[in-house]
Amino acid sequence: MDLNWSADQEALRLELRGWLEHNLADWRAEIGTELSGDTREGFEQQLLWERRLHGAGWSAVSWPSAYGGRDGTLWDWLIFEEEYWRAGAPQRVTQNGIQILAPSVFEHGTEAQKGLLLPGIATAEDLWCQGWSEPNAGSDLAGVSSRARRVEGGWVLDGQKTWTTRGAFCTHLFGLFRSDPDSERHRGLTYLLVPLDLDGITVRGFGRLDGDEGFAEVFFTEAFLPDDAVGASVVLGEVGQGWRVAVSAASTERGLLRSPGRYQATVAGLLELCSQRGADPALRRRIAAAWMRADAYRLQTLQTVTALLDGRDIGSEASLTKIWWSELDIELHEIALDLLGPDAELEGPWSKGHQFALAGPIYAGTNEVQRNIVAERVLGLPR
Amino acid sequence: MRFALGEDREALRSTARDLLAELCPPAAVRAAWTAVPDPAPWQALAEAGALALLVPESDGGLGLDETYLVPVLEEAGRAALPHPLTETALVAAPLGVTGPMVATDLGATGAVVSSAGFAEAFLLVSGGGLRLYEAREVDVDPVETVDASRHGGRVRPRGPGRPVTEDPAAVAAAFDRGALGAAAELLGLSRAMLALTVDYASQRHQFGKPIGSFQAVKHHLANARLEIEFAAPAVLHAAYAVAQGRSDAARAVSQAKWLAGAAAAVTGRAALQCHGAIGYTTEHDLHLYLKRSWALARTWGGADLHADRVAASMGI
Secondary structure, three states, X not given: OEOOXXXXXXXXXXXXXXXXXXXXXXXXXXXXXXXXXXXXXXXHHHHHHHHHHHHOOOOOOOOOHHHOOOOOOHHHHHHHHHHHHHOOOOOOOOHHXXXXXXXXXXXXXXXXXXXXXXXXXXXXXXXXXXXXXXXXXXXXXXXXXXXXXXXXXXXXXXXXXXOOOOHHHOOEEEEEEEOOOOOOOOOOEEEEEEEOOOOOEEEXXXXXXXXXXXXXXXXXXXXXXXXXXXXXXXXXXXXXXXHHHHHHHHHHHHHHOOOOHHHHHHHHHHHHHHHHHOOOHHHHHHHHHHHHHHHHHHHHHHHHHHHHHOOOOOHHHHHHHHHHHHHHHHHHHHHHHHHHHHHHHOOOHHHHHHHHHOOOOOOOOXXXXXXXXXXXXXXXXXX | OEOOOHHHHHHHHHHHHHHHHHHOOHHHHHHOOXXXXXXXXXXXXXXXXXXXXXXXXXXOOOOOOHHHHHHHHHHHHHOOOOOOHHHHHHHHHHHOOOOOOEEEXXXXXXXXEOOOOOOXXXXXXXXXXXXXXXXXXXXXXXXXXXXXXXXOEEEEEOOOOEEEEOOHHHHHHHHHHHHHHHXXXXXXXXXXXXXXXXXXXXXXXXXXXXXXXXXXXXXXXXXXXXXXXXXXXXXXXXXXXXXXXXXXXXXXXXXXXXXXXXXXXXXXXXXXXXHHXXXXXXXXXXXXXXXXXXXXXXXXXXXXXXXXXXXXXXXX
């Protein structure tokens, strides 16, 4: 047991801290007023930021350098995240590509796919959105009905995807399509990589709870997807094996999408707000409790990363993590609103963050589904 | 950076677990409600070196640190061991008090002293320091406690005893070690209550199905598992911070105690609810763990005290 960072890790942290401080100031001077990454203009601003990150090798620290990363370890990734959020840097508009698609590409992609897809994600030239949910397939993802029909030289896509985060601003979609019309549930699904500029695809953005156009629905009407539309193959993994490919991504999304650094940064913001606004003893205790829970998340992550590096599989235990951070995030923001009192109704970073936090227990598998997973697969209760 | 128990601590932990499973089964805890606890598990722990785990090797101990003892205390909690292992091995031993089974009022000064009915020595707050009394040097008025296996009493010294420390920092550190031990025991108690309830919910049938297949029951138990999942690393971290003498050790202990207390509260309620009426009896074993957890959650500082300590450490 050793909870000290090595000299190299501390050096990485300092280098990054300096880089962030300088470049955030520089980027903010370049763009003027910083807008939400869930608006078209804000998305464009943040692409400039993403390209800065990539240019300095920070966009995907734990990836091999051949794909645009920095050959970092999971520890390096944790340090990156701590510093990134501490510095007040923006949400990553590339996160669907980096955190959800890329892990599946690493696990199921061919060498050619890795060589093509991963650098495009790291450079933010290809902007990926997620095509999983449908109007009638949310928590029950195996109920997807969008179809992919095999034809000469490609696939014909029909159906509808929805709740597609930043879909209106992205260039590509990864998603699950039913390639075997006679199949049911988890079988007969194929994981496809789809450029959004194909004929027969319509993307409509719409407002999330905070009013930003952060959601989209994607309509496929006899859309022809050539086999070589994205590199040599638009299929990730094998035809009919899409569920397996998607599930490996889901456990990544649930497990490590959210680094503890975010919540540590939010707690730091709360402390600052508390010192400005003052708080009664009960509220101070809630802040202390929130700090304890956020820090417990950090400690649990250190344990998890140690276990992963020892070759252990975290599997269903990732559901515990997802419940914890999503409920913690809401509590942190509710405390902030209580500190603000009547000013909580003003549009601002805390009210925006609050509305964003409220999505946490819903996306990436609702917390009700996660609790079922914990009960059945971690505790072993009967189905 | 490496945060895991590791083989040595795992081995020690599993030794303690096996030993306690054999010598301190629920029947032994139940028996301790009406008589002085059977000395067998205590003697076995002594032979395994657990009581002198923190004592230097030159003084006949194992010369290990809190990161080794805390997993053992978690096992003591899992077994609801009625003997004062935290008080003896974690609070008193580092103060040079080794040998006797120790009760202390440091965790709840002025209140009832647990294990007063059978302890061999008493470490009592006196002025700003701590003094040690042999059992014959104190008067003990037994009191009825909700968890009768604690054999609590009100204790008054009759003789002068002998000074152990007058150093306020040493007293504060001893209090923190006690809170750390209580956190570890609470974590073990939570694990025991959850395991008991998962078993019960898997076997008990209603409406033609095991009740553990119902989502409402699943979610109660998932909530318990969630609290345990995140309290556990905080408890181990607090042990590490204390062992390393880190400047944030007191805060780490408060965090551990607060989270372990919360985990025990959530788990205890879930366990009682999911057992239904059978859990609401003294015939079922659940109450042995539940009542211990109620006592431990409020000694060595309750939730508010530890939250206030954390808040103060953050300057709010």
